[in-house]
Amino acid sequence: MRYLPLSDDDRKAMLDAVGASSIDDLFADIPEAVRADGLADLPRTQGEMAVEAALSKLAAKNVAAAVVPVFVGAGAYRHHVPATVDHLIQRSEFLTSYTPYQPEITQGTLQTLFEFQTQVALLTGMEVANASMYDGSTATGEAVLMAHRATRRKRAVLSGGLHPHYRAVVETLSDFAGMAAETLAPDPLGREDLISQINDETSCVVVQYPSVFGTIQDLSDIAAAAHAQKALLIVVVTEIIALGALKSPGDMGADIVVGEGQSIGNGLNFGGPYVGLMACRQKLVRQMPGRLCGETVDADGKRGFVLTLSTREQHIRREKATSNICTNSGLCALAFTIHLSLLGEMGLRKLATINHANACALADRLAKVAGVDVLNETFFNEFTIRVSGAGGAPRDGAEVIDALVDKGILGGVPVSRLLPGDEAVKDLILVASTEINTDEDRAAYAAALQDVLA
Secondary structure, three states: OOOOOOOHHHHHHHHHHHOOOOHHHHHOOOOHHHOOOOOOOOOOOOOHHHHHHHHHHHHOOOOOOOOOOEOOOOOOOOOOOOHHHHHHHOOHHHHOOOOOOOHHHOHHHHHHHHHHHHHHHHHHOOOEEOOOEOOHHHHHHHHHHHHHHHHOOOEEEEOOOOOHHHHHHHHHHHHHHOOEEEEOOOOOOOOOOOHHHOOOOEEEEEEEOOOOOOOOOOOHHHHHHHHHOOOEEEEEEOOHHHHHOOOOHHHHOOOEEEEEOOOOOOOOHHHOOOOEEEEEOHHHHHHOOOOOEEEEEOOOOOEEEEEOOOOHHHHHOHHHOOOOOOOOOHHHHHHHHHHHHHHHHHHHHHHHHHHHHHHHHHHHHHHOOOOEEEOOOOOOOEEEEEEEOHHHOEOOHHHHHHHHHHOOOEOOEEHHHHOOOOHHHOOEEEEEOOOOOOHHHHHHHHHHHHHHHO
């Protein structure tokens, strides 16, 4: 009983303290349909070698992104990460460093955070950035709460082009905070009318750029409409390399920009850890969650760095805290900073150009395949296709992707995986192409897709 030290009396005392009658009451907010019923169908005991063999057999069923042509995106992208990045972040002073609460002994860590903030502010076209968040989805949720605080309103309007997982995080946080999050219907063609949804009760409008379907639009009119109602525009960027080619959100009037920084310096890593980005206008800085590193001078007038505006104690005030995110993805942020420093401005622009060119080349190839319709008029490195079979009958996108895997191609993300139960998107697939894809990869994808749809 080494790992089960609590008695029934201990458990009862804890339940009484929180006002719950049973352990099941603690999970009341989780829908019963997704709760596990009983134990998993696994052996109760097994030796170490048997466990290793069983897990290795399961792992062998995976088709790894590193060994086959991969065109998967939807918020997590495979890019080349220079070996220098991994080499540097594994130095002990970075890998094992603790929270920089004592500036006199953590100037190196504080300076890397300051440089990271500078890079994010420049990329997004904003005036100030924090020292990172957990990931893009939680950064989006925090941005909405931040807008509620700043405007003293409780209604957020979410674009139908916002990644469904990001939307779900916003809706969950809004639900528990007693606030409203209203989402427009998914629109792969990007023709939704967000402006008509903005009123004097709206705290913010949340738009993804490019959208989850890959569509790119000028957000200036939405920003103007939001500001006319004293609401804020929150722009979400899930593919940060896009900002090497596109107009920055700040230049279009965004008030808060959040996103996912995984594409720069960080591998797919089976879904994490990732690095959330957050930047805003100077006037909103005191509502910004997380850490903020500032530049100052010491007693001798020498340049130095400190955590500023937000104290450590602010984050442990429970319901009175600005945010429950009280730390940052420091090592992932460092990887981001190292990679972007290696690229420089011209390197990032060139990388973005290659991404766009590769995606255009892929879209052109796939458009020639019978049964494929490329929906996007504009895109960066990701676009949406509709798949159909003989006679134009819609094909199940998930089934098509599974068939492509059998042919050694990771062909994208079926939209039905992001929006389960929505029949209108069942035949849609999100396809991404980055700098790692070759002409041979694109040819193999087109040939495999042609076989699957025949």
